[in-house]
Amino acid sequence: MNAGMGVDDTSISDHGPMPTDPQEEPAQTRPGRLAPFWQQNQPSVLIAAPDPEPASALIAGCRELGIRTELVSSGPAALISYGRTSPDAVVAAEDLPGLPAQDVADAITADSGVPVLIVVPGRDGGAPVQGPRTFSSYDQVLSSRVISVLAGKVRRPWPAETELRYGSLVMNTGAFEVSDNSGPLALTLREFEILRVLILAAGQAVSLDQLRTDVWGAVDEEVRAATVKVHLSRLRKKMTGSTRPVAVRGIGYALKSY
Numbered sequence: 001m002n003a004g005m006g007v008d009d010t011s012i013s014d015h016g017p018m019p020t021d022p023q024e025e026p027a028q029t030r031p032g033r034l035a036p037f038w039q040q041n042q043p044s045v046l047i048a049a050p051d052p053e054p055a056s057a058l059i060a061g062c063r064e065l066g067i068r069t070e071l072v073s074s075g076p077a078a079l080i081s082y083g084r085t086s087p088d089a090v091v092a093a094e095d096l097p098g099l100p101a102q103d104v105a106d107a108i109t110a111d112s113g114v115p116v117l118i119v120v121p122g123r124d125g126g127a128p129v130q131g132p133r134t135f136s137s138y139d140q141v142l143s144s145r146v147i148s149v150l151a152g153k154v155r156r157p158w159p160a161e162t163e164l165r166y167g168s169l170v171m172n173t174g175a176f177e178v179s180d181n182s183g184p185l186a187l188t189l190r191e192f193e194i195l196r197v198l199i200l201a202a203g204q205a206v207s208l209d210q211l212r213t214d215v216w217g218a219v220d221e222e223v224r225a226a227t228v229k230v231h232l233s234r235l236r237k238k239m240t241g242s243t244r245p246v247a248v249r250g251i252g253y254a255l256k257s258y
Contacts, residue, residue, distance in 0.1 A: 043150040044068040046087040048078035048096055048104065049119075058091065058138035062147065066154035075099025082108055088153075089146050091138070094120045115146050166199045167243030167257035180241030190215065191235045194228075198245055198255045207252035 045062055049055040050073050062069045072081050075096040082090060090108055092101040105116040118134045119141065135141050164171040168181040176192060178185045187195065193215045197206055208225045215228075232253060236245050243257045 042066060042068050043088045043153045044070065044085065045147070045150065046078065046081055046085065046090045047071050048075065048090065048092040048101070049073065050093060050095060050097055054119075055091075055093075055138050058142050061142040065147070065151040067147070067150050073097070075101065075104045078104050079107060082114075087114065088150055090114060090116045091141055092116060092118050094118055117141050117144065117146060164196065164199045166202060166255055168241045169195070169199060169243050169255070171196060171199055180239065180243055182239075182241040185238055187235065187238065190231055191238070194231060194235055195245075198253065201254065203255055205248040205251040205254040210252065 043066075045067055047055050047059065047069055049071065052059075052071055052073070055071065059069050059071065070081055070085060070087070072078050075092075075098045077098070078090065078092060078096065079099070081087075090104075092104050094101050096104065101118045105118060108114055108116050115133065119136075119138055120134045121136060133144075133146075135144065141147065162172060162174045164173065169178065170180070171178040171192075173196065176189070178187060178192065178195060194211060197211060197214045208228050211228050211232075212225075232245060239245065243255055245253045246256045248254050
């Protein structure tokens with residue numbers, strides 16, 4: 001099933017690493033066509049419920065937390081959506097038509113580490129039953145550790161500033177454009193985010209761990225330090241103006257004007 005569904009094999013605790021060598025177009029070649037990078041790859045929850053009304057509070061709560069949701073109404077539809085969207089968690093009502101929630105859970109847990117939460121009215125929440133976790137209501141699901149972990153992985157929007165300046169650098173965050181005294185810089189979205197973090201630091205050193213968190217939304221060892229260094233190396237090669245990133249021994253990187 002794994003090959004056919006193309007689902008990440010990481011668990012809820014470490015789901016979400018980005019490609020380490022993306023072939024990204026320069027950000028400034030497509031202004032107005034891209035959502036801000038923080039809106040991409042947000043955590044998601046697949047909700048399978050024959051009646052959407054009881055699940056409405058969970059859907060609204062997830063969206064308020066920044067977690068994307070998709071609602072389907074049957075067991076077969078849940079498996080199809082799971083294979084198509086690779087959600088970070090699945091919530092299934094016990095009374096799913098077409099395929100029991102337990103069978104849906106068994107298929108998903110056999111394929112990946114994606115957690116499955118089954119809503120069984122009247123049953124105490126959190127007790128594992130043959131693998132999936134069970135909850136007595138959608139409200140309990142919303143307050144579960146699974147949702148809490150996903151909420152912690154949500155990328156927050158950039159501040160409302162439209163223009164940032166440091167040294168010779170001028171960055172327009174709304175148009176995904178950046179230039180220095182050598183001219184416009186053609187950066188990938190990842191490089192753009194790295195440079196934005198460095199500009200906001202205003203010459204202070206930013207650690208690799210901080211870049212992993214702010215740019216990749218990563219925690220622990222989801223994104224290796226070597227991956228960050230590769231992107232920084234590419235960024236530094238593109239920047240030939242008087243303000244460039246430099247390595248600060250034992251700390252990380254900072255912008256320096258020459």
